[in-house]
Amino acid sequence: MFDTFAALLDWFGIIVFATTGALVASRKQMDLVGFALLGTATGIGGGTIRDTLINALPVFWVREPAYLVTCVLVSCAVFFLAHIPQSRLKLLLWCDAVGMALFAVTGAEKALLAEAGPIVAVAMGVITATFGGIVRDVLGGESPIILSREVYVSAALGGAVIFVALALAGVAREYALAGGFLA
C-alpha cells in the first residue's frame, strides 16, 4: 500500500511539473511540439538527473515509457485548455511550488531505496525538485526562476531533510512521506 502511495505522489509531481513546462510554452506562444518538448523536459528532467547520478540507469522513463506518454498528453491538454492568459503566471507559480514539495520527498525516497546515505538523499531530493524547473527555464530562454524565489528551494530542502530524518528514525515511511510533504 505504501508503494502505491509513493508512486501516486511521484505521478502527481510529474503531471504538475509537465503542466508548468507547458504553461511556459504557452507564455512563449509556442506551437504544439514546443508544448510537448517543454512539458516533457520539465516533467521528467529532475528525475532523469537523479537517476543518472545514483546510477539507476537506464533512467526511469526509458524503463517505463508511460511517464513519457503522460507528459506529452498533459502538455497537449494544456495546449488546448490553457488559453486564459491572465491566470497563467499565478497557476504556474503555484504548480511549481507543489511539484517541488512532491519531488523533494520522492527524490529523497528513491535515493534512500538505492541505499544512499542521508546527506546524499537530501541532495537528491533538492536536485530532483529543482532541476526540472531549471531545464524548463533554460529551454524557454528565461532566467532560472530559482534566482528570484529561493524560498521555494528552502522549502524543498526542508521537506527533504524532515523526510530523511523521520525515515532514519524508524518512523513508518507513510508518515515520513506525509511529514516531508507538509513541511
Next chain:
Amino acid sequence: MFDTFAALLDWFGIIVFATTGALVASRKQMDLVGFALLGTATGIGGGTIRDTLINALPVFWVREPAYLVTCVLVSCAVFFLAHIPQSRLKLLLWCDAVGMALFAVTGAEKALLAEAGPIVAVAMGVITATFGGIVRDVLGGESPIILSREVYVSAALGGAVIFVALALAGVAREYALAGGFLA
C-alpha cells in the same frame, strides 16, 4: 553495407553540427579554442546525452576518440575558412536543419539497437537532434534557437516517427532510414 551507410549518416551529422557550433563561435568573435569548444560540444552533445540515458556508457566518443578529433578539426577548418560574414547566418540555419534530420534518424536507430521500445526510440531521436543545438546556444550565450523554430523540432519528430514505424513494420532498415530522412 547497411552499417556503413548508417555510420556515414552519423558522421555526416556530427560534422554538420560541429560546423554550426563553430559558426556560432565565429559570430561571437571567439578565438581558436572557443571554436573548438563550441564546435565539439555541438557535434557530440546530443549523442552524449542519448548514450547516458540509454546507459550506453562510456559515451561513444570515449570509446572512439576519432569523433572528438574530427569535431576539433572541423571547427579549426571553419575558423580559417568562414570569415565571409554575410553568409554565416543562412549557412548556420541550413546546416542546423540538415543535422537535425540526420540525428533524429540515427538517434532513433541507436535506441532501437539498444532494444528500447518505439516510444523511447522516438524520444531519443528528438533528444539527439535537439540537444546538441541547445548546448551550443546556451554556451554561446544565445536564447535557444528551438524557441523560434519549432518547425524544425516538428520535422525531427516526424522523421524519427516515420523511421521507427517503418523499422517496426519490418521494412529493410536501409529504406526505413531513407524514409525517415526524407520526411
Next chain:
Amino acid sequence: MFDTFAALLDWFGIIVFATTGALVASRKQMDLVGFALLGTATGIGGGTIRDTLINALPVFWVREPAYLVTCVLVSCAVFFLAHIPQSRLKLLLWCDAVGMALFAVTGAEKALLAEAGPIVAVAMGVITATFGGIVRDVLGGESPIILSREVYVSAALGGAVIFVALALAGVAREYALAGGFLA
C-alpha cells in the same frame, strides 16, 4: 604519497570553485540556500559530468558525501564573510583561474586512471575545468564567463595536454602533475 598530493589538489580545486559559486550568489543578493546551491553546483559540477561520461558511476560525491558537505560549508562561510563588495569580482576571476588549472590536471588524471586514451584524457581535463563554471553561470542567470575569457580555456587545455604528455612519457606522476599545473 602521490595519491595524497593528487587528492589535496582535487580538494583545493573543489573549495576554490565552491567559493566562486558563492561569490556569484553574493553578487546576485541571494539568501543562504541560494549560496549553498550555487556553491555546491559549481564545486562538484565539472567532476560530476566527467564521472558520468567515463562511466565512473555513481559519481564521486555520492560515494563520498564529504565533498558535498565541504561545498555547503564553504558556501556558508562565504555568505558570512564575503560582504566586502568592491573586492568580489576580482577575487571571483582569480579563484576561477586557479580552480580551472587545478581541475584540468586532476580531471585528466582521473580519466587516465580510468584507462582512457590520451585524447579523451585531455578532453576530460577541459570538461572538468570548464563545466563547473558553466553550470554556475547558467544557474546564476549570467552569460557563461568562458565567452569573454577564452584565454582561461586555453590555459586549461594547455595544462591538460602537458600533464598527459608528461604522464605518457613515463615521467613520475608527481612531476607531471606539477608540470601541468604550472603551465
